[in-house]
Amino acid sequence: MKITVKFYVFDLPPGFEDAEIELESDAAISDVLDSCLELFKRRGAVMDENELRTATVLINGKWSDLNSPVSNKDIITIVRPMDGG
DSSP: OEEEEEEESOOOOTTOOOEEEEOOTTOBHHHHHHHHHHHHHHTTOOOOHHHHHTSEEEETTEEOOTTOBOOTTOEEEEEOOOOOO
16 A cells, blocks of 8 residues: 655755655554655655654544554654754
8 A cells, every 4th residue: 555654843854755655554653654764764864763753643634643554545744743842
């Protein structure tokens, strides 16, 4: 299956765009994050794994957790945790 991943509030290099990722049919958000880490490596971007795994993740605009299943054509939005106060 194919999903789209959108990244928000990340210090990613210029031109780092949303990604289309192919996953197994029984994939969950944890699998999406694993695939994102590989994507960052392929695109030469540095991403702290802990930061990615503690990010807010939405599936089609709805809150999810690491065990939430994903479906074909889902849009996954990943929002990095905010710092400051």
